[in-house]
Amino acid sequence: xxxxxxxxxxxxxxxxxxxxxxxxxxxxxxxxxxxxxxxxxxxxxxxxxxxxxxxxxxxxxxxxxxxxxxxxxxxxxxxxxxxxxxxxxxxxxxxxxxxxxxxxxxxxxxxxxxxxxxxxxxxxxxxxxxxxxxxxxxxxxxxxxxxxxxxxxxxxxxxxxxxxxxxxxxxxxxxxxxxxxxxxxxxxxxxxxxxxxxxxxxxxxxxxxxxxxxxxxxxxxxxxxxxxxxxxxxxxxxxxxxxxxxxxxxxxxxxxxxxxxxxxxxxxxxxxxxxxxxxxxxxxxxxxxxxxxxxxxxxxxx
Amino acid sequence: xxxxxxxxxxxxxxxxxxxxxxxxxxxxxxxxxxxxxxxxxxxxxxxxxxxxxxxxxxxxxxxxxxxxxxxxxxxxxxxxxxxxxxxxxxxxxxxxxxxxxxxxxxxxxxxxxxxxxxxxxxxxxxxxxxxxxxxxxxxxxxxxxxxxxxxxxxxxxxxxxxxxxxxxxxxxxxxxxxxxxxxxxxxxxxxxxxxxxxxxxxxxxxxxxxxxxxxxxxxxxxxxxxxxxxxxxxxxxxxxxxxxxxxxxxxxxxxxxxxxxxxxxxxxxxxxxxxxxxxxxxxxxxxxxxxxxxxxxxxxxxxxxxxxxxxxxxxxxxxxxxxxxxxxxxxxxxxxxxxxxxxxxxxxxxxxxxxxxxxxxxxxxxxxxxxxxxxxxxxxxxxxxxxxxxxxxxxxxxxxxxxxxxxxxxxxxxxxxxxxxxxxxxxxxxxxxxxxxxxxxxxxxxxxxxxxxxxxxxxxxxxxxxxxxxxxxxxxxxxxxxxxxxxxxxxxxxxxxxxxxxxxxxxxx
Numbered sequence: 001x002x003x004x005x006x007x008x009x010x011x012x013x014x015x016x017x018x019x020x021x022x023x024x025x026x027x028x029x030x031x032x033x034x035x036x037x038x039x040x041x042x043x044x045x046x047x048x049x050x051x052x053x054x055x056x057x058x059x060x061x062x063x064x065x066x067x068x069x070x071x072x073x074x075x076x077x078x079x080x081x082x083x084x085x086x087x088x089x090x091x092x093x094x095x096x097x098x099x100x101x102x103x104x105x106x107x108x109x110x111x112x113x114x115x116x117x118x119x120x121x122x123x124x125x126x127x128x129x130x131x132x133x134x135x136x137x138x139x140x141x142x143x144x145x146x147x148x149x150x151x152x153x154x155x156x157x158x159x160x161x162x163x164x165x166x167x168x169x170x171x172x173x174x175x176x177x178x179x180x181x182x183x184x185x186x187x188x189x190x191x192x193x194x195x196x197x198x199x200x201x202x203x204x205x206x207x208x209x210x211x212x213x214x215x216x217x218x219x220x221x222x223x224x225x226x227x228x229x230x231x232x233x234x235x236x237x238x239x240x241x242x243x244x245x246x247x248x249x250x251x252x253x254x255x256x257x258x259x260x261x262x263x264x265x266x267x268x269x270x271x272x273x274x275x276x277x278x279x280x281x282x283x284x285x286x287x288x289x290x291x292x293x294x295x296x297x298x299x300x301x302x
Numbered sequence: 303x304x305x306x307x308x309x310x311x312x313x314x315x316x317x318x319x320x321x322x323x324x325x326x327x328x329x330x331x332x333x334x335x336x337x338x339x340x341x342x343x344x345x346x347x348x349x350x351x352x353x354x355x356x357x358x359x360x361x362x363x364x365x366x367x368x369x370x371x372x373x374x375x376x377x378x379x380x381x382x383x384x385x386x387x388x389x390x391x392x393x394x395x396x397x398x399x400x401x402x403x404x405x406x407x408x409x410x411x412x413x414x415x416x417x418x419x420x421x422x423x424x425x426x427x428x429x430x431x432x433x434x435x436x437x438x439x440x441x442x443x444x445x446x447x448x449x450x451x452x453x454x455x456x457x458x459x460x461x462x463x464x465x466x467x468x469x470x471x472x473x474x475x476x477x478x479x480x481x482x483x484x485x486x487x488x489x490x491x492x493x494x495x496x497x498x499x500x501x502x503x504x505x506x507x508x509x510x511x512x513x514x515x516x517x518x519x520x521x522x523x524x525x526x527x528x529x530x531x532x533x534x535x536x537x538x539x540x541x542x543x544x545x546x547x548x549x550x551x552x553x554x555x556x557x558x559x560x561x562x563x564x565x566x567x568x569x570x571x572x573x574x575x576x577x578x579x580x581x582x583x584x585x586x587x588x589x590x591x592x593x594x595x596x597x598x599x600x601x602x603x604x605x606x607x608x609x610x611x612x613x614x615x616x617x618x619x620x621x622x623x624x625x626x627x628x629x630x631x632x633x634x635x636x637x638x639x640x641x642x643x644x645x646x647x648x649x650x651x652x653x654x655x656x657x658x659x660x661x662x663x664x665x666x667x668x669x670x671x672x673x674x675x676x677x678x679x680x681x682x683x684x685x686x687x688x689x690x691x692x693x694x695x696x697x698x699x700x701x702x703x704x705x706x707x708x709x710x711x712x713x714x715x716x717x718x719x720x721x722x723x724x725x726x727x728x729x730x731x732x733x734x735x736x737x738x739x740x741x742x743x744x745x746x747x748x749x750x751x752x753x754x755x756x757x758x759x760x761x762x763x764x765x766x767x768x769x770x771x772x773x774x775x776x777x778x779x780x781x782x783x784x785x786x787x788x789x790x791x792x793x794x795x796x797x798x799x800x801x802x803x804x805x806x807x808x809x810x811x
Contacts, residue, residue, distance in 0.1 A: 039437065042461065070437045071461040074452040078441035085437070098452070170458035174451045195458050 035065035036250060036258070039076055039088040042069050043198040044281050044288070045135060045218060045274070049089040049242060051292035056265045059302045062258060072171045073098050077245075081123065086250040092116045092130060093238025094137075095245075097176040103184075109134070109239045116243070124248050128262055130241035131269035135218040137177050137237040139166065140227040145211060153231035154186050157212070163192050167210030170195040178214070181236035199282070202227070218271065220279030242269065268299045321524060321553050328516050335512065339505030346498025353491030356416065360484045363413035363420075364477055370406040371473055373399040374431060378462050381439050385446045385453045393443065400435060407431060414476075417483060423476045427469060434465040527555040531562050543570040594651040598644040605644065609637045646772040650759055654781030658699040662809040665693035665739060668700065669728055672707035676715065685715045685724035693730045694737045695809040702782040703806065706790075707741070709775040710802045714743035716769055719797070736788060736805040744799040753792045779804070 036057065040050035047068050054064045067085065070076045077099045079085050092112050096102040100119040106112040109130075117127040139154060146152075149160045157164050172178035173193045182188040194210050201213035202221045215222065215229075222229065244262055251259060277295060280286045296302035380396025383389070407428040414420035438461055446453035530547050537545035545566060549559035612633045620627060669689050673680070680687060696703070711726060718724040727742040748756065748763055755761050759777035776790075783790045783804045794800035 042459065067433060067437055069461075071459060072456055074445055074449065075438070075441050075456045075461070078445045079437045082436070082441050082444060084441065171452070171455040173458075174455040197459075 033063060033253065035063040036254060037065045037067060037084070037086045039067045039070045039079060039085040041073065041076055041088070042071050043216075045216060045278055046089065047288045048274075048277050048281060048292055049269075051288050052269075052295060053087075053089065053244065053262060053265060055289070055292050055296055056261055056301050057258070059296070060257070060261050062254065062261070072169065074171060080125065080245060080247065083247075085247075087244050087246040089242050089244050091135060091240035092127075092243055093240040094175075094177060095119075095243075097181070097238060098171075103176050103181075105235045105238055109241055112239060113241070113243065120245055125245050126248055126251055128244045128246060128259060129266050130243040131266045131274075132241070133218065133269050133271035133274045134239045134241045135216045135274065136240045138215050138217050138232065139230045140205070140213045140215045140222065141211065141230065142205060142226070143228050146228045146230075151228070151230060153233055154182065154188070154236070155233070157188055157191065157230070158186065160190065160211070162190070164188070164190055164212055165194050165210045166191055166212045166214060167194045167196045167201040167204040168214035169198050172214055177237050185234040185236045218274045218278050220275065220282040223275065223279060242266070265296075265301060268301070321555065324553075325520075328512075328519075332509065332512050332516070335505065336509055339502060339509070342501045342505070343498050346494045346501075349494045350491045353487040356487055357484045359413060359416070360480050363410060363480055366406060366410040366413055367473055367477060367480075370403060370410055370427075370431070371470065373403045373406060374434070374466060374469060377403075377435070377439050378466055381442050381446075381462065382457055385442060385450070385457050388446060388450055396439070400439070403431060403435070414480065417479075420476060420479060420483070423472065423479065427472050427476065430465065430469045430472065434462065434469065438462045438465055523551075524555065527551070527559065531555075531558055534562060534566070538566055538569065543573055591651045591655065594647050598648040598651070601644050602641070605637050605641050609634065609641075612637065643772050646774040646778075650774050650778050650781070653702075653778045654785045658702065658785060660697050660699060662695055662697050663700055663703075664695050665730060665737075665806075666691075668696075668698075668703050668707055669693065671704050672711055675704075675708055676711055679712060679715050683715045683718060683724055685718070685726060687711065687726040687728070690727070690729035693728075693739070696737055696806045697809050698786055698806050699782075702785070706779045706782050706804065707739075709779050710741040713775065713802075714741055714745060714800075716771070717743070717745040717764075717800075719744070719746055733805050735808070737808050738803050738805050740801055740803040742799065742801040747794045747796045747798045747800050748792075749796055750794065753794060756792065757790065 038050055038053055040046040050066050050068055054066045057064050070079060070085075070088075073090065073094050076085070076088055077090070077095075080088060090099075092109070095116050096106070096112060096119070100116065102115060102119075106115050113127070113130055120127045139157075141151060150156065151160075166172070166179075168178065173195070174180065176184075179188075179191060179193050182191055191212075194204070196204055196210075201210065201215065202219075204210045205213045205227070212230075213227075215227075217229070221227065244266065246259075246262075273295065277291050280291045281288055293302065376399040377396045380392050380394075380399070383392030384396070407424070411421060411424040411428060414424050442453055442456060442462070445456065527547075534545040534547045543566060546563050547559045549556055549563055551559070612630050615623070616627065616630050623630065666689065673687060673689075679685075707728075711728070714726045715724050722744065725744045728740070729742075730737055730739045732738070752763055756763065757776045757780040760773045761777075762771075762773040780790050783806070786806055788805035788807070790802070790804040792800055792802050
């Protein structure tokens with residue numbers, strides 16, 4: 001059908017039937033393309049990223065279908081592999097350690113990116129330009145708890161008597177950037193993971209149901225100063241710049257313009273911008289779509 | 303202008319609303335009413351049937367939705383079971399459900415296609431299920447094959463359950479809406495059918511009421527006036543010419559009543575005139591009879607005196623008169639003639655008056671007596687009289703009928719053809735419920751055109767010289783027979799004899 005339309009458009013162009021008719025054919029052709037299916041993982045920052053890419057692309061006339069809140073890296077990457085998605089924003093560190101199964105930390109973010117890009121290429125995907133911000137995983141505690149046990153870095157948790165209860169998403173249990181890495185790099189045998197829905201770990205920490213919370217460094221809650229991040233001298237949590245993973249098929253289908261738009265957006269995702277938007281969504285309870293819209297307009301991308 | 307056209311002008315007055323129009327309007331109104339009731343009933347029945355149909359469809363939609371939900375739970379349980387155990391057998395039912403669910407979605411969508419809102423809901427659910435399968439169930443199965451531990455950690459996040467919860471919530475809202483639709487339709491249909499039954503019953507009652515009303519109306523405004531006119535007609539036919547009917551209406555029945563009244567008026571006028579004429583006639587007849595009676599009676603005395611004086615002259619002065627005796631004889635003859643005339647006149651004036659002394663008598667006795675009285679003239683004329691044996695018994699006045707027979711037989715003997723001896727025949731036969739007696743002769747007969755006139759008094763067809771008589775006999779006969787309720791007539795031809803007939807009541811009457 002689309003081929004037929006293109007053929008007709010080409011024939012009309014050859015016959016010199018005028019530009020108006022051509023442009024109309026072209027727009028019809030663009031509209032007839034299937035929507036680009038963007039997936040997001042299961043926490044607010046991902047929802048924001050999904051909205052930002054979606055709105056930016058739609059503003060340029062690309063049809064987009066957003067599939068939000070799919071799940072952790074493990075499942076969303078599998079969905080991408082299955083062909084149920086065309087693209088999703090991923091954190092390079094998690095991608096390497098949990099999907100590519102690379103347990104040795106690369107020396108620099110650039111090295112990590114190249115490593116990840118090489119991995120995705122073998123899967124038939126492209127890793128687009130990474131964001132300036134990095135949303136690392138981290139362990140946070142209440143200042144009182146840190147004071148009581150003289151905690152400065154993750155290693156100090158070993159000295160805490162009894163069990164250290166870490167509130168974290170369920171996958172923390174099986175991840176290298178989780179109990180596996182903590183055990184290997186820090187020998188933290190006394191830690192136990194308490195599976196929690198992402199976003200609820202701060203409340204669990206406040207109420208004392210857990211001692212430590214697995215958090216993202218871009219979380220809006222961290223700006224309040226009510227929590228202390230434990231340092232990670234052995235680098236169990238990798239740098240987590242965000243880079244959209246997209247299928248090669250989609251790149252071919254939508255052309256280079258798509259990549260340009262996505263890259264332009266990714267380059268504007270700085271740490272302050274991300275933290276501000278996260279705070280607006282998580283603390284101010286603003287609608288994700290509105291926050292994304294405001295950001296894009298502020299950046300002149302919409 | 304004649305009275306008849308006046309009458310019809312009277313009848314053809316203003317027809318304000320003719321009965322025909324009124325009956326037509328009533329019928330039309332009744333038909334429209336019945337038609338309306340029928341339409342309402344049909345609409346209600348159709349609505350009921352549609353409601354039943356769509357309720358059945360909705361039930362099917364609910365069943366399809368339930369089946370779909372079951373398939374989803376089968377998938378989720380299968381995936382979870384496989385992730386937990388890595389046993390392929392857990393996937394068998396899930397794989398089956400993964401194959402069958404798109405058809406179930408299509409079936410559900412098509413079953414709710416009569417409601418755009420529901421169809422949108424079904425499509426949304428279909429999309430959510432597709433997402434659940436493509437973004438959860440299938441990736442999880444793939445992940446479980448390569449990295450079972452990761453798959454288990456993903457299952458714990460309950461992403462699938464959350465999606466299923468959402469889908470089930472949407473199902474619940476779809477079901478609730480579908481049930482609401484069913485209930486609303488059933489309520490509407492029930493209300494409609496209740497209303498239809500009420501309207502049907504009401505309409506039926508109304509139709510019956512209208513029918514009763516029409517019947518009453520027709521009875522009051524058509525049947526009763528017609529019956530009134532019919533009664534009046536009966537009274538009119540019975541002789542009550544004063545019968546009238548009210549004629550206030552302005553329709554066909556008003557015309558009928560007015561026509562009847564006009565007819566009755568006209569009849570009464572005619573009868574009044576007739577009665578008046580009859581009375582006049584009776585009075586003048588009576589006066590005439592009285593006059594005749596008085597005159598003839600009063601004339602008797604002078605005639606007797608004249609006759610007596612002629613007798614005295616003859617007896618005392620016969621010698622003195624010489625040839626004058628012939629004159630005296632002339633006086634005596636004329637006096638005798640006048641006395642006969644006066645006697646006949648008296649008899650005529652008396653005939654037909656006074657009471658009849660009716661008795662049952664064998665007509666043969668009457669004939670015998672008449673012949674006895676006429677024995678002289680019969681013999682003188684050498685007449686032969688033949689009387690039939692089969693004469694009836696009649697109920698008559700003896701003297702009167704004797705007189706009639708005597709007159710008729712006398713005439714038969716008298717009016718004979720010279721040189722031909724009279725042959726007289728007397729017989730009888732039935733004439734309706736009366737008896738006809740007849741007297742036939744071979745006499746001179748008469749012209750048929752005179753047959754009527756001869757019953758008038760003093761009517762003579764011949765000169766007195768040829769056949770003597772006063773000419774009053776047949777008039778007397780006519781009166782006597784008429785008084786008996788019969789009639790008298792003659793059939794005759796000149797020179798061929800006559801046959802006089804008269805009718806009398808039989809003994810049985």
